Amino acid sequence: MGLSEIALSDLYHIDNYIDTYALGHYARVLEAENCQTGQAVAFKVMRPEHLSDDGTPQWEAQAFINEADLLVRLAHNPATVRLYDCGYISASGERPDGGQLLSLGTNIATFHENLYPCIARRWRPYLALELLPRFHNLFYLMKPNSADGVHRRLPTEEGIDLAMQFAGFLRDAHEQRIVYLDHKLEHVYWDGITLRVIDLNSSKVIETGTHTLDQSLTQDIHNLCVGILYPIFTGLSPQNGRLTPQPASQTEVEQRYADVTDLDFGVEPSLSPSIQEVLQQGARREILNVRALITGLERVGGRHGWDTPQLHTMPSLRQARDQMRAGLTQLRSGQEALRQARETLLEAVILDDINEDMEAELRRLLSKINDALNQRVIP
Numbered sequence: 001m002g003l004s005e006i007a008l009s010d011l012y013h014i015d016n017y018i019d020t021y022a023l024g025h026y027a028r029v030l031e032a033e034n035c036q037t038g039q040a041v042a043f044k045v046m047r048p049e050h051l052s053d054d055g056t057p058q059w060e061a062q063a064f065i066n067e068a069d070l071l072v073r074l075a076h077n078p079a080t081v082r083l084y085d086c087g088y089i090s091a092s093g094e095r096p097d098g099g100q101l102l103s104l105g106t107n108i109a110t111f112h113e114n115l116y117p118c119i120a121r122r123w124r125p126y127l128a129l130e131l132l133p134r135f136h137n138l139f140y141l142m143k144p145n146s147a148d149g150v151h152r153r154l155p156t157e158e159g160i161d162l163a164m165q166f167a168g169f170l171r172d173a174h175e176q177r178i179v180y181l182d183h184k185l186e187h188v189y190w191d192g193i194t195l196r197v198i199d200l201n202s203s204k205v206i207e208t209g210t211h212t213l214d215q216s217l218t219q220d221i222h223n224l225c226v227g228i229l230y231p232i233f234t235g236l237s238p239q240n241g242r243l244t245p246q247p248a249s250q251t252e253v254e255q256r257y258a259d260v261t262d263l264d265f266g267v268e269p270s271l272s273p274s275i276q277e278v279l280q281q282g283a284r285r286e287i288l289n290v291r292a293l294i295t296g297l298e299r300v301g302g303r304h305g306w307d308t309p310q311l312h313t314m315p316s317l318r319q320a321r322d323q324m325r326a327g328l329t330q331l332r333s334g335q336e337a338l339r340q341a342r343e344t345l346l347e348a349v350i351l352d353d354i355n356e357d358m359e360a361e362l363r364r365l366l367s368k369i370n371d372a373l374n375q376r377v378i379p
Contacts, residue, residue, distance in 0.1 A: 224282065
């Protein structure tokens with residue numbers, strides 16, 4: 001592999017794991033810093049147990065090539081997480097400390113060409129990706145911290161916005177015969193305004209006949225409605241109620257929601273009937289393409305103050321939506337201020353030589369802040 005080999009530590013400083021709240025099947029993900037640029041990245045490396053004994057790549061290794069290829073194909077879509085670098089590392093442990101690295105940038109063809117020789121040497125594939133804030137991950141935010149059955153959901157205004165952006169992501173993917181498939185909250189990042197989508201390792205390019213393609217596109221829309229939109233509007237899983245990490249092997253991805261054809265909205269009776277109707281149609285596989293999904297979402301938006309190609313909403317609804325959006329922005333700002341206050345107080349409570357009175361007051365305030373955040377309006 002010649003001159004491109006360098007010490008891992010010459011290019012990346014590897015830091016802590018960032019995937020502990022939702023472990024994946026293919027890889028571990030750690031925060032890292034590019035030592036040459038100072039850029040923080042999410043360093044995704046194949047788990048060592050997926051190295052084969054005979055030196056040939058298993059499908060988990062192939063999935064890294066697939067993901068890098070699809071990330072480049074969909075890089076023009078603003079929802080797609082950015083790929084900065086791909087390559088192979090020699091470190092044998094799950095955490096890649098030390099060893100050598102072959103960095104290939106975004107040259108997917110060379111990444112693919114080196115798969116067999118690198119795996120034969122027991123080098124593992126890696127991707128260096130855009131690092132997204134944990135507090136924007138919807139599974140992390142919506143999974144209840146208590147055992148009392150409390151669940152949270154996105155406000156309807158934000159849920160419609162997220163759904164429209166995700167539909168746009170699928171439209172760009174489907175135009176290239178790409179199906180995302182792996183719809184779950186662990187893969188969705190949302191800051192109240194902008195959607196980001198990660199983990200395309202289980203996604204596929206459908207190369208077969210038209211009937212199979214049409215079925216796959218409909219299935220992708222079904223998985224979106226069931227696996228992401230239903231949870232964001234109800235705070236619950238369509239399968240077993242409370243949100244839990246979803247299995248991630250290829251077979252489990254394809255079968256995850258196969259039996260979900262009807263959604264229970266009794267858990268969230270305040271949800272708009274127009275939203276319930278669209279999601280039920282998706283669950284029943286009655287929405288055949290993204291164009292139909294977007295049309296349905298635009299009808300929903302019209303009832304909530306959105307101007308759409310089909311409907312110019314009433315001025316009073318438009319004004320109410322503007323005020324709704326402003327209020328949600330203020331709520332998010334308030335919640336972020338509470339989180340920052342908590343971090344400041346946590347730094348104080350661990351200081352050496354503070355007395356019992358000061359520590360007791362700090363812990364009282366921290367307890368109240370945690371109570372407020374656990375009862376927050378927005379995930």
